[in-house]
Amino acid sequence: MEPLGWFDILTRIFMQFMPVWIALVVLFTLSIVYKRRLGLYGKLFDSTIGMVGFGLVMFWVFTGIFGAFDLIITHDPLAQVSSMKNKPPGTPIMGAEDGQYPYYLFGGDNLARDVFSRMVKGAWVVVQIAPLATLFAFMVGITLGLPAGYYGGKLDTLLSFLANLILAFPVILLFYLLVTPEIVDTGIPNYMAMVLFIFPLVFVAVLLNSRYRTQPAVRTPLLIGVLGVMGWLYLSLISQPGTAITVLPDALDLFNLQGGILVVFVSVVFVNSPTVFRIVRGLAMDIKTRDYVAAAQTRGERPWYIMLWEILPNARGPLIVDFCLRIGYTTILLGTLGFFGLGLPPESPDWGTTINDGRRLLQIYLHPAMVPAFALLSMVLGLNLLADGLREESLRD
Amino acid sequence: MKDSYDGPILEIDSLSISFFTRLREIPAVMDFSVRVMPGEAVGLVGESGCGKSTVALGVMQDLGKNGRIVGGSIKFKGRDLNEMSQEELRKIRGSEIAMIYQEPMASLNPAMKIGKQLMEVPMIHRGASEKDAYDRALQVVTDVKLPDPARILDSYPHQLSGGQQQRIVIAMALMAEPSLLILDEPTTALDVTVEAAVVQLVKELGQKYGTSMLFISHNLGLVLETCDRLCVMYSGEAVERGSIKDVFDEMQHPYTQALFRSIPLPGADKNARPLRAIPGNFPLPHERPNGCNFGPRCDYFEAGRCDAGDIKMFDVPGNEHHATRCLRFQEIDWHAEMDTGHGAEKPEPGRVVLKMDNLKKYYEVAANALFGKRGDTKVVKANETLSFEARESETLAIVGESGCGKSTFAKVLMGLETATDGQILLDNRNIESTPIEARDTQTVADVQMVFQNPFDTLNPSMTVGRQIIRALEVFGVGNNDAERRERMLQLLDLVKLPRAFAERMPRQLSGGQKQRVGIARAFAGNARIVVADEPVSALDVSVQAAVTDLLMEIQREQKTTLLFISHDLSIVRYLSDRVMVMYLGHVVELGTTDQVFAPPYHPYTEALLSAVPIADTRVTKKTIVLEGDIPSAMNPPSGCPFQTRCRWKSQVPGGLCEKDVPPMRQLGGGHQIKCHLSEQHLASMEPVIQIAAE
Amino acid sequence: MAFFLLRRIGTMLLTALCLTFIVFWLTNLAPNLEKLAKNQGNVRMTDEQVASFLQDRGYAQPLPLKYAQWLGVAPGWVIEGRDGTTRSRCNGVLENGVPPENARSFCGVLQGDWGYSTVFQDGVGSIIATRLGLTGKLMFWVMMVMVPGALIIGVLAGMREGSRTDRTLSTVSIITTATPEYVSGVVFIAVFASTAFGLRWFNGSATSAMEDATFENFTLPVMTIALYGMGYIARMTRASMAEVMTAQYIRTARLKGVSFPNIVMKHALRNALIAPFTVIMLQFPWLLNGVVIVETLFNYKGFGWTLVQAAGNNDIELLLGVSVVSVFVVLITQLISDIGYVYLNPRISVS
Ligand SMILES: Nc1ncnc2c1ncn2[C@@H]1O[C@H](COP(=O)(O)OP(=O)(O)OP(=O)(O)O)[C@@H](O)[C@H]1O
Ligand code: SF4
Ligand code: SF4
Ligand SMILES: [Mg+2]
DSSP: OOOOOHHHHHHHHHHHTHHHHHHHHHHHHHHHHTGGGSHHHHHGGGOHHHHHHHHHHHHHHHHHHHHHTTOSOSSOTTOOOGGGTTOOTTEEOTTOOTTSOSEETTOBOTTSOBHHHHHHHHHHHHHHHHHHHHHHHHHHHHHHHHHHHHHOHHHHHHHHHHHHHHHTSOHHHHHHHHSSHHHHHHTHHHHHHHHHTHHHHHHHHHHHHHHTTTOHHHHHHHHHHHHHHHHHHHHHHHOOTTSSOOOSOTTTOOOOOOTTHHHHHHHHHHHHHHHHHHHHHHHHHHHTTSHHHHHHHHTTOOHHHIIIIIIGGGGHHHHHHHHHHHHHHHHHHHHHHHHTTOSSOTTOOOHHHHHHHHHTTTTTOOHHHHHHHHHHHHHHHHHHHHHHHHHHHHHOO | OOOOOOSOSEEEEEEEEEEEOSSOEEEEEEEEEEEEOTTOEEEEEOOTTSSHHHHHHHHTTOOOSSEEEEEEEEEETTEEGGGOOHHHHHHHBTTTEEEEOSOHHHHSOTTSOHHHHHHHHHHHHSOOOHHHHHHHHHHHHHHTTOSSHHHHHTSOGGGSOHHHHHHHHHHHHHTTOOSEEEEESTTTTSOHHHHHHHHHHHHHHHHHHTOEEEEEESOHHHHHHHOSEEEEEETTEEEEEEEHHHHHHSOOOHHHHHHHHHSOOTTOBTTTBOOOOOOSOOOOGGGOOSSOTTGGGOTTOOTTTTTTSOOOOEEETTEEEEEEOOTTTTTSOTTSOOOOOOOOOOOOOOSEEEEEEEEEEEEEEESSTTTOOTTOEEEEEEEEEEEEEEETTOEEEEEOOTTSSHHHHHHHHHTSSOOSEEEEEETTEEOTTOOGGGSOHHHHHHEEEEOSOTTTSSOTTSOHHHHHHHHHHHTTOSSSHHHHHHHHHHHHHHTTOOGGGGGOOGGGSOHHHHHHHHHHHHTTTOOSEEEEESTTTTSOHHHHHHHHHHHHHHHHHHTOEEEEEESOHHHHHHHOSEEEEEETTEEEEEEEHHHHTSSSOOHHHHHHHHHSOOOOTTEEEOOOOOOSOOOOTTSOOSSSTTTTTOSSGGGSGGGHHHHSOOOEEEOSTTOEEEOOOOHHHHHTOOOSEEEOOO | OHHHHHHHHHHHHHHHHHHHHHHHHHHTSHHHHHHHHHHHSOTTOOHHHHHHHHHHTTTTSOHHHHHHHHHTSSOOOEEEOTTSOEEETTTEEEGGGSOOTTOOSOOSGGGTOOOEETTTTEEHHHHHHHHHHHHHHHHHHHHHHHHHHHHHHHHHHHHTTTSHHHHHHHHHHHHHHTSOHHHHHHHHIIIIIOTTTOOOOSOSOOGGGGTSOOHHHHHHHHHHHHHHHHHHHHHHHHHHHHHHHTSHHHHHHHHTTOOHHHIIIIIIHHHHHHHHHHHHHHHHHHHHHHHHHHHHHTTOOSHHHHHHHHHHTTOHHHHHHHHHHHHHHHHHHHHHHHHHHHHHOTTSOOO
């Protein structure tokens, strides 16, 4: 068989992505039709930049999700076809078996794996970890930043000192110290997970309690229900058989994170939270001078109600924008980790690791590194554009 | 340098200006004409958003990216500004036409010394040398009566007080002796006594330099004091134009009339002759009705005629300088008495509910926030020995300018701060040292507050109804959600808002409507004492009346004790039973409204009274201009707090005013004054305001 | 002002103490020490041997004591090992078990003794000094490219918000911020230094630049770091400039008849630079990240490369030295940024 030309390669890739295109078209049509009813999200569709950004982001999100169901990929990302080592894009597989896709669309890497399928699978790693890690970082940052900004004084001094302490650490040094197999053995990341992941629980508990303080009949069952479910999830998350923390018996343990992911997750949350803390603290200090906060105080609201229901919702604009930017930043961090070979297993298809693998032979073979590099670039670019669009639209009106 | 030209300085002819946004074209000014003659001061009055500033910026040809002049001409000394090139405009700006803005702090470059900012003007326009420019700057700063001009030239804007900054802005405008000065609400951000001094200065300088002025304001009283002619604007159009006398005394437009009826003039009385608010709301530029813009709110509206088509300016017969944009102006009986509607009974004050006794609140503050040494603190005496009583269904006004301690007092009463000394008795229970968390629900619900800034008093991300329901929940009103919802709707009825507003977000409400929601929320727990902190000062005049009226009405129904904090003596005189005047944390005068508004006055009350502009040509006022600014509470003067600005000080022998804080003196009938002046001097005081007999 | 400085320096020292202690603790955890022992001795050591190896070299002491010794506030250890040799922290292997005349008993950071690198077999002080010098060279050029470039782009874009220049420059800035160093570095090497594209304008490795930096071997690393930071600073500058340009006092200046170039230069610039200045200074710590990536990618053996080596091999004392230096870089830039902020912003007065 002849190697494919660039036109054929692109057409075939386009075809492979068909589920993603369909999903994107459906999503955009629905959103544009109902945009007037969708609040800030709807307004996004008034801004070209925002739409382009959202499109890019959703492209990778869908790619990640469909990729996880083995929809888009052409080959097993770990399978090696010996003749395909470092072959350029579009190379046909010699003696392809029946049912096997006959080409490596983006070529093969130095272990003769399919670059295209690895890129698609890599998206799933990012789409799984980045938003969730950012969300946790926000929970931690918000739960600590609100009281620091609202009360000020000693509490603020202490928390700010701690935040600055973490910020003064060069991120890479921190990663090198935390994400090594030796440290993982000591169980420190598990303990950190235990501490960091408790914040969402605290956050939701305080949120509900402050809202329904005046109606104990509603509050108590609600709290028990919600906290019960969250607590179970929490315990399942932190409890890992074979590590320092095994609190749940296997039967009750809902899921276990695959090796390395928990450490990576914890470190990323840990590095991101102080910045979120600082932002939230600044916003809280600003908003607490508003009259509606004074009005809440004069009707005797408790501090946590004021923080969570009067201050936080009105800080959402800058926080949403920062959330998007931060997912991008987290994606970059994940890549950095992969680049230094930290955390995730070496055969992992995530983009940082593949870039790192590919760069060794970069002078001769471009494609193994360039493909994931552009994937990461477009994803982060999308998030940045999305944040910009959101910022612009939230400033209007 | 200046050419001799004796035609009109500024001639605006059927000017129309639009802003172009993504959604639509917003016609901000339509068919607007005005003429300013040399040496003349023309006022431009109207409510917020009616297009006053847009006219001013149109004259300066600085409408921003999306603004455009879509019709008409603006001639300056006979030359059309629309047709000038950027270069020509640049030569005129600053040298021939100068503009002064509302916010002094924002119009000065924070990172440039005052001197440099002033000297720039002659250096650009006349190529003056640095030395000449400096001399000129020194002279102008002296002209605007700033102390120690050399030091001021060498300081940064943030080192001056608001009043001083505004004087610098004025000085900057006068640097090149322009022929036309445009003042856009030059004093709104200033305290009343400082405002009076700045207005006085502007008048003097206008005469001295022979400058023509276009004076923009929403305050009819100020325009009366400063201008020769005026033009009333409504929703993008000029509705009436004429000399001060014509418009104030012989008004020919229903809007002008309604405006005058909605502001408290001396003689108005909340029970016998209440104010009359203009019904309805100001239309947004893109929601203007057909025909007369004022139609939907006009008492004389005639369907089929007023809403038929565009209405042009008509000259009033017999007076070619007086014009009005009303079809029916000749049919209306302009002298008919206002229909006062309900003349309510004056409620009798009941028993004492709130009693303050020698209340003191001191703050310790770091001397310098950023670089301060530890332990280097100062004591700020925010409230000094406050004593008074308030009764059921009584309105007690607390009057004073910025920094006088009004807000601190409110905070202590609400329990957001605890008192340093003295006591607060609510129904004979001490609450001065019970912070709000420790108060029981009933006490919290009893004492509530209405805030000043309507744009800030509602949580922007919660529906109106939800916010009221939350207050009900906290105050323990109603047994379940349905009951509370019902009660919330009743509260909306109480403040005269449609029930549908419950589902709205605060940003969909106008300022006055938000303030009503604020009031509804305060009354959610059937408050018995309501502290209203400048509840109407941020609202437009036509809305002010409606909101004050509402407060009064609820008070009458619910027998509420109202503590009304304000700096505006006109409104205070209109609605309060008793008045307490504060200055720098001290109560300087306390008495019934009649006692406080008639001599003998405390010297500060006297100055305050003279400073408030009154929009009534029959009123003659004594002019008492206070020197300098209000001292900072961090650094109060020794002895009497008012001694730095008091004009009576020399009458007190032995420099007593500088040495001792005067005692509170009883003048009989509960009237108290904190002053060293002798009986004779007090007795010799003349009334500040006199109404000429009709 | 003096008080302010003192307080800041106090906080700085406290932060440095806390951070070094954390690093010290993490590197001295049992698995790390075991790895160290196996690296130093041989890989097939039994647990027993590891224990005695560590015991003999002072690693088995309690953590606070070890930390105090490293700091130089406690006397260094002298241990007679099970193998018969007596070792001391300050004077190495002791002949016949007694310290020589005038030997020091304290040898920690306070005495200027940074310890000994197990990887490079050299004093930590001298390693850091040379590596820091090399990185200094790199950073200097990065700053020279990045700061003026970013400010010019930001000011030009923010000067007339919404214009075509603004849109173009903003898009460029967004793209550069979305490109981490390991992506842009890879792309640069691919495009400018690989045989595949055949351009071969620059060198794909900067090893030779350590001795003699030339245009060929230094452009790519410098550009890689500068680009990422540039977009960020440019966006901050643009935002700040755009905000200043809508300020009332700019309108005042315009209506005073000041010409547009003068408005930008005299009135807007100083105000617009206040915010980005802080950002630029706070970029430093973050540039350190870029440095580590780029030095690894281009094989430039500077400070960042050393960090990777030290961390990868659990070279405790070198790692501590590296942390101290990087923490101080971060804290000193914060201090400078505060002082500069005060200088640029007359609204904050210094008593
Ligand atoms: N840049 C702009 N873009 C769109 N609409 C504008 C713009 N500037 C002003 N407008 C609209 O034009 C109308 C007139 O505004 P203008 O500022 O002239 O009112 P004003 O009488 O000066 O009010 P105020 O008393 O509040 O200063 C308003 O409805 C306003 O919303
Ligand atoms: S034209 Fe008609 S609606 Fe308009 S002001 Fe005159 S009477 Fe009123
Ligand atoms: S005590 Fe003296 S200074 Fe004070 S108000 Fe009376 S006369 Fe003026
Ligand atoms: Mg205006």
